[in-house]
Amino acid sequence: MEKGRSGCPINQSLEIIGDKWSLLIIRDIMFAGKRHFRELLQSEEKIASNILTNRLDKLEQEGLLSKNSDPGHKQKYIYQLTEAGIDLLPVLAEIGTWSIKHRPVDLQKYKHAGQVAKGGKEMLKEIRKGLVKVHLK
């Protein structure tokens, strides 16, 4: 049953999202409404195309994203969050809150992050509801 380096809960997450890119992809799908490879390629952090392919495959394999063909476009796939993906919302919220306190963040540009950090549990509940509606059907 145990996968990876240990069964420690911290480690078990890091085995999947312990890198510089995976959570940025989740962020873009969760908060920026991105669904397609090409959109995900265009974020400010400039992920390379081969890394994006690699991470999307891994996140799908590990059950954080679902990948389906886009009925409107023969050669396109739509990426959506699974329940496990949506459940990363509080992780992202705490990571953002930490950065706002301790790192040189740009809250002019990333206004929403400031709102989430201030919004507390109630806001997370609302965001979660919206995500379930959009991604899980």
Added chain:
Amino acid sequence: MEKGRSGCPINQSLEIIGDKWSLLIIRDIMFAGKRHFRELLQSEEKIASNILTNRLDKLEQEGLLSKNSDPGHKQKYIYQLTEAGIDLLPVLAEIGTWSIKHRPVDLQKYKHAGQVAKGGKEMLKEIRKGLVKVHLK
């Protein structure tokens, strides 16, 4: 002011802790009472000595750990959490909670993680108090 790939709060954290090891080191200092290089080297995930050196340096540089010579041992250093390090507690708690729900964790071996996940805000407050007492003086 801006450092790294973007000023996004998610990204600003990942620039420092977005890897497979940094949060395991924080975990060991935070929850396992480890303070010395040799102890940190002995965790279940078997970090390599050069990676441990590299991550400790980075975490100290970025202000998450403090490093002081150990008065009892000429050639030893003691690593402790700074306030920014302690503030990662809710991040670790949410990561652990997510793994417990979605990953093959070993809660027999890592009992404390299960308690933290169930303990909620009140428990985090208590743990935080203890950390401040031990690390910040």
